[in-house]
Amino acid sequence: MTEDREIICEIRGAAGVVVLNRPKALNALSLGMVRELARALDAWENNPQVTRVVVVSASEKAFSAGGDIRWLHDCGKAGRHDEMLAFWGEEYILNHRIKTYSKPYVALIDGIVMGGGVGISLHGSYRIAGDRYLFAMPEVGIGFFPDVGATYALPRLEGGFGSFLALTGERVGAADALAAGLATHGVPSERMAELADALTRPGSVDDILAGFTLQRGPGPLNAEKAMMALAFTAGSLPEVIARLHQAADKGSALAGKLLQTIAVKSPTSVAIAFEQMRRGAGLDFAEAMRTEYRIVSRIARGHDFYEGVRAVVIDKDQAPRWLPATLDEIRQADIDAYFAPLGADELNLEG
Numbered sequence: 001m002t003e004d005r006e007i008i009c010e011i012r013g014a015a016g017v018v019v020l021n022r023p024k025a026l027n028a029l030s031l032g033m034v035r036e037l038a039r040a041l042d043a044w045e046n047n048p049q050v051t052r053v054v055v056v057s058a059s060e061k062a063f064s065a066g067g068d069i070r071w072l073h074d075c076g077k078a079g080r081h082d083e084m085l086a087f088w089g090e091e092y093i094l095n096h097r098i099k100t101y102s103k104p105y106v107a108l109i110d111g112i113v114m115g116g117g118v119g120i121s122l123h124g125s126y127r128i129a130g131d132r133y134l135f136a137m138p139e140v141g142i143g144f145f146p147d148v149g150a151t152y153a154l155p156r157l158e159g160g161f162g163s164f165l166a167l168t169g170e171r172v173g174a175a176d177a178l179a180a181g182l183a184t185h186g187v188p189s190e191r192m193a194e195l196a197d198a199l200t201r202p203g204s205v206d207d208i209l210a211g212f213t214l215q216r217g218p219g220p221l222n223a224e225k226a227m228m229a230l231a232f233t234a235g236s237l238p239e240v241i242a243r244l245h246q247a248a249d250k251g252s253a254l255a256g257k258l259l260q261t262i263a264v265k266s267p268t269s270v271a272i273a274f275e276q277m278r279r280g281a282g283l284d285f286a287e288a289m290r291t292e293y294r295i296v297s298r299i300a301r302g303h304d305f306y307e308g309v310r311a312v313v314i315d316k317d318q319a320p321r322w323l324p325a326t327l328d329e330i331r332q333a334d335i336d337a338y339f340a341p342l343g344a345d346e347l348n349l350e351g
Contacts, residue, residue, distance in 0.1 A: 007033040009040035013200035016044040018055040026065035027057055029116040031087045037120065038094050045102060052104040054199045055120065056192075060132075063109040064117025067091065069142065073309040081300050088147070088296045089347055091116060092289045095149045096349050099123040099285050104205045109133050109183070110192050119148025122182065123285075126205065129174040129183035130192050138169035140269040142312050143304025143320065145295055146276065152288035155281035157181060159225055160232025166273040167232070167240065168261045175219030186214045224254050231255065237274045237327065266304040266320070267327045271335045279339070286349050293347035295338045 008019040018037060020027040044050040057063045067087070075084045098105055098120060107121035110130025118137060121127055137146040137154070146154065146166045154162025161180045164170065177183040187195055187209075195212045199205065221228070231243040241262070247255035262270060272295060280288055299305050303323045311320035324330060 006030055007036045009036055011044070011047075011050060014049070014051045014202045015200040016040060016047075016050040016053045017196075017200065018053065019058055020055070020064055021058045023057075023059035023061070025068070026062035026112060027059055027117065028066055028068045029064060029091065029120070030068050030071070031090065034087070034090050034094050038090070038097060041094075041097055041101060050103065051202070052106060052199065052205055053101070053124075054196060055105070055107045055124075056196050057108075057111065059111060062112040062117070063107070063121065064114075065112045066115030066117060069115075069144075069309055070313055073306060073313070076300055076306060084300050085293075085297060089293060091119060091148065092293055092347060093349060095119045095123055096286060096289050099149065106199060106205060108187075108192055108196055110189050112136075114138060116148055118150070122153055123149050126185065126209065127183045128185045128187050128192075128195070128209070129177055130187055131174065131189040133174040133177060133183065134171050135165075135173075135177050135182055136169055136171040137165050138171075140167065140265040140273055141169050141308065143266040143269055143302075143306070143308030143322065144299060145269055145272045145292075147292045147296060149285065149288060149292075151276045151280040151292055152283060152285045155277045159229035161228065163232040163240070163274070163277045164228050164258075166277055167265075167270055168258050169265065170258070170261065172221065173219060175216040176221045177219075178216055179219055179222065185209050185212075186216045187212045188214050224252070227252050227255060231258075237271060240274070241327070266308060266322045267324055267330050268302075268304050268322070268335075269308075270327065271330045272338055275335050275339065289349060290347045291339060294340065294342050297342055297345065298338045 006022045008021050010017055072084050105124030106126040107124050108128045109121055111132045112134050113121055114136045137150055139146050150166060154166050157180050174183060174186055178186050191212055198208050227247045231240055231247060234240045234243050244255045244259050248259060307320050311317055
């Protein structure tokens with residue numbers, strides 16, 4: 001009965017349960033999924049039977065691997081920018097709704113969580129990482145930018161970790177995510193279904209989680225914390241690059257790898273992401289979402305997003321031709337223009 005529904009929202013016991021049910025697309029978010037989740041949150045907020053929201057995935061591979069970027073690309077190529085911006089606008093309003101939701105919001109993440117999937121999990125009160133948890137904000141690799149609230153969340157991670165994620169798109173597993181605060185609890189994969197069931201019964205969410213939580217040791221990035229903090233807390237993008245070069249020269253294999261990684265990303269996207277991290281630390285969540293809507297309104301009419309999706313998703317030649325082609329060609333005034341107010345077209349979070 002329900003296999004053809006992309007998202008299933010239903011009350012089970014004490015919980016409003018959300019099942020992301022688009023496994024063939026790794027639960028990439030469609031506009032229909034965004035709207036259905038928003039509708040459910042509205043219905044559940046004032047329903048006394050629902051004491052918490054629990055979000056799970058029908059896929060063993062992914063919680064949600066992002067938004068439906070192929071559809072967005074095709075809309076833009078066809079000149080249907082209004083449809084693209086309607087999707088992003090509703091998605092960002094949903095992100096804000098989750099951040100400000102009055103009931104516990106628990107995301108059970110056991111697989112890939114990227115892009116739009118981050119937006120419907122990271123801002124909730126509990127993020128439970130299974131053994132297969134894999135987090136990334138890889139947008140700079142497709143000429144896009146870390147959105148869905150990353151402007152707020154990533155600058156607040158300690159030791160420049162958020163800037164590391166934003167500028168490189170690197171993937172991190174459960175142990176490093178727990179250490180950074182991306183995840184709040186670690187639970188073994190084989191106990192995730194049991195936990196989801198337990199959360200539908202009355203009782204404190206914290207008490208329920210305490211019976212499942214696994215303490216994880218340090219992750220693979222733990223040994224690199226000092227190098228990453230030095231590089232990714234630099235005050236300018238050229239200084240980030242310079243500090244990575246210094247670390248690489250002193251023998252850091254990771255620093256050398258990250259330099260190669262950043263070098264193939266969209267220079268415009270990397271510069272936007274750095275500016276997001278710089279500005280985002282001083283913004284509240286609503287301001288951060290309005291800022292992202294300003295950026296995406298310009299990205300939708302630019303070059304690199306379409307070229308990035310072509311190279312990575314459509315033709316798969318992995319050879320994007322970015323404009324401008326290098327970080328040295330980026331002008332700060334051009335980056336600042338992405339952040340300029342939209343006037344009457346600003347994102348309305350009050351409606």
